[in-house]
Amino acid sequence: MSITPVLQITGLTGGYSLNKPVLHDIALQVQPGEMVGLIGLNGAGKSTTMKHILGLMSPHKGEIRVNDKTRLSDPEGYHGALSFVPESPLLYEEMTVREHVEFTARAYGVNRSDYESRSIQLAKLFRMEDKMDTLSSHLSKGMKQKVMIMCAFVARPALYVIDEPFLGLDPLGIRSLLDFMMDLKKSGASILLSSHILSTIENYCDRFIVLHQGKVVASGTLEEMTAAAGQPGQSLEQLFYELVQGGQ
Structure with a gap:
């Protein structure tokens, strides 16, 4: 019996203009009790992906499900199942x-x-x-x-969407946040975390999704991605550099 993902994105194409989509056929999943790191350069599409999940933008194509609900079929159930931490406090x-x-x-x-x-x-x-x-x-x-x-x-929603949460936090605040997210994960919550501090999230996330120019160029555990790149044992930071800068 398969487990239904808490977050499931299939074939997502979208952006601010129909003629120039930022995202191109994005597919990703977050399972129950899983922390997934969403990483990419500035402009890669991380925040745009999150805006689509939150319902701030409507897909040109594709579908987004949270707890197997869509915004159109069950908007209250969809939004009640997720919580968001933005990059800039509002x-x-x-x-x-x-x-x-x-x-x-x-x-x-x-x-x-x-x-x-x-x-x-x-x-x-x-x-x-x-x-x-x-x-x-x-x-x-x-x-x-x-x-x-x-x-x-x-x-205590099923899914936390967290965008660059470490900006502005002191070292104790970062450690407290990471420890608390791990406790939430152990209790069954799912977390989609975007961060540029790769050395920090490397040891906390179960899997990673690398976005580059609006496309998923790699995904999986660090071991899976380094093996696929033919460079086992690399750090997340070095692998990321090779993927987006080295043309892999």
Whole structure:
């Protein structure tokens, strides 16, 4: 019996113009309890792929399913099954950290007791306990990023879509985030993670998908990709360089 992927993208072609698609026939999957690294140069199509998953852009061709639901067939079920951490924090300036986290919890239907226990856990994990009643306009960029992460993780959807989450975080914040994502993964959650810090995610992701010029040029575990490239034992960073710069 096959396991239904939490995220399944088939034949995705899309972009900002019908005449000039950014993505070309993208196919990828994220299985339950799996962390997949989406990597590529600037302009490779990573953020565009994520925008299509979030429903901010409509595919020219292809299909995207989250928990086997599409946005057209079941928009509430589709969006309720995923959570997003953007590259740049977007917060309401006149709301406190606590109000942001509670607002998100309410939007996802998280009950009061779960919200309270999770918000305490997240505030402690990201060392934001003394900032919970601070307006977001008074926070540093790194703290704003932590608020976005806390909002995403106060819910417990099937899929987390995370775009360059380490920007602005201090080393302790990065380690806390990685450890927490691993705990979520162990509990069965799925994560699609985009990052340029390849040396960091190499030891955390189960598989990798390499995008280059809007196409998937390699995918699989690091061992599978290095073997396919005829260069077993390479680091993710060196393999990535060979794939996108060396013409492999």
